[in-house]
Amino acid sequence: MSVYIIPIILIILIIYAVYKKVNVYSAFCQGAKGAFDLVKSIFPYIVAIMVCVALFRVSGLGNVLVDILTPLFNLFGIPSEVCELVLLRPFTGSGSISLLEDIISRYGADSYISRCACCILGSSETVFYVSSVYFAGSKQKNIAPAIAIALVGGIVSAILSCLLCRVI
Amino acid sequence: MFISLVVLIFVEPNLIINTMINQSKDVVSLCINLLAIYAVWLGILEIVDKSGLGDKLAKFLSPVIKRLFKINDAEQIKYVSYNLSCNLLGLGNAATPSGIKAIKSMEKDLKHTKFAMLMLLVINSTGIQFLPTTVIGLRASAQSTAAADIILPTLISSLIATTIAVGLLFIYKKIKKL
Numbered sequence: 001m002s003v004y005i006i007p008i009i010l011i012i013l014i015i016y017a018v019y020k021k022v023n024v025y026s027a028f029c030q031g032a033k034g035a036f037d038l039v040k041s042i043f044p045y046i047v048a049i050m051v052c053v054a055l056f057r058v059s060g061l062g063n064v065l066v067d068i069l070t071p072l073f074n075l076f077g078i079p080s081e082v083c084e085l086v087l088l089r090p091f092t093g094s095g096s097i098s099l100l101e102d103i104i105s106r107y108g109a110d111s112y113i114s115r116c117a118c119c120i121l122g123s124s125e126t127v128f129y130v131s132s133v134y135f136a137g138s139k140q141k142n143i144a145p146a147i148a149i150a151l152v153g154g155i156v157s158a159i160l161s162c163l164l165c166r167v168i
Numbered sequence: 169m170f171i172s173l174v175v176l177i178f179v180e181p182n183l184i185i186n187t188m189i190n191q192s193k194d195v196v197s198l199c200i201n202l203l204a205i206y207a208v209w210l211g212i213l214e215i216v217d218k219s220g221l222g223d224k225l226a227k228f229l230s231p232v233i234k235r236l237f238k239i240n241d242a243e244q245i246k247y248v249s250y251n252l253s254c255n256l257l258g259l260g261n262a263a264t265p266s267g268i269k270a271i272k273s274m275e276k277d278l279k280h281t282k283f284a285m286l287m288l289l290v291i292n293s294t295g296i297q298f299l300p301t302t303v304i305g306l307r308a309s310a311q312s313t314a315a316a317d318i319i320l321p322t323l324i325s326s327l328i329a330t331t332i333a334v335g336l337l338f339i340y341k342k343i344k345k346l
Binding site for chain 2: 005006009010013014016017020022024027028029030031032034035036038039042043046047050051052053054055056058059060061090094097100101104105108109110114115118119121122123124125126127130131133134135136138139140142143145146147149150152153154156157158160161164165168
């Protein structure tokens with residue numbers, strides 16, 4: 001079902017645009033042209049943030065953080081097996097997906113742990129990546145409170161995911 | 169970053185430069201992917217824009233957006249409404265270019281849009297999604313018997329988390345008098 005939603009929206013869009021006498025081809029090209037500038041403007045910021053994240057992980061500080069926070073997360077009903085995922089999630093999308101694959105293959109796709117992990121991944125975002133991309137070159141520097149709030153939201157959704165996977 | 173570097177000097181100094189360059193390489197290939205994805209979505213976005221459908225969408229969503237983001241500028245509302253609709257459809261990759269455009273247009277009026285920018289960031293980074301397609305795909309390929317049964321818990325937890333995050337931001341706004 002979900003496979004059809006986007007194509008159907010696109011077909012309706014093109015029919016509507018033609019009906020409104022828009023030159024669909026030239027409009028598409030004009031829009032696509034902007035992609036270069038967009039990627040060019042965000043590139044340095046993604047490099048900076050990703051290099052920081054990689055150093056943090058390679059240095060072993062990431063594991064230290066996991067060890068410190070695991071008992072705290074357990075308190076809120078988050079199983080130890082998914083703690084690393086909760087902590088990795090805000091930093092890297094591809095990294096947390098490969099961790100999820102790992103969890104699924106280790107515990108089986110239908111286990112409670114895997115379902116928890118899937119919900120955690122689905123209900124959160126790569127906060128640091130999103131904020132570095134959105135505010136690439138922005139004059140608005142004071143975004144720390146928003147990042148903090150987003151991180152709190154991420155933990156709330158992790159707690160709820162673990163809770164809901166028990167019930168549903 | 170500084171602390172990580174200091175730790176690494178003591179543990180494995182030869183890893184430092186390698187890690188940095190390798191990660192940077194990964195970002196280059198990520199950016200090439202993004203270039204492809206953004207080109208397609210920005211193209212589609214332009215059609216939405218030119219056909220006047222965007223204005224209709226903005227009009228439809230503007231009561232909600234005005235209340236949540238405290239903005240009045242038509243252009244800003246339009247980009248924010250693209251961004252929100254893409255997010256709701258689970259099109260994270262399409263949401264990003266429209267989100268950046270929204271931020272860029274808010275930049276012009278920094279005095280009045282500080283709160284709106286933070287709100288956009290919070291909403292985009294708490295991940296409301298109706299169809300977590302990637303995760304479902306992963307489970308299906310791992311022979312799950314009911315790959316889609318995580319949709320409901322995911323949806324509920326992300327909705328509640330987003331609501332709480334938005335609430336927290338409003339409290340922050342009150343304290344700081346933004």
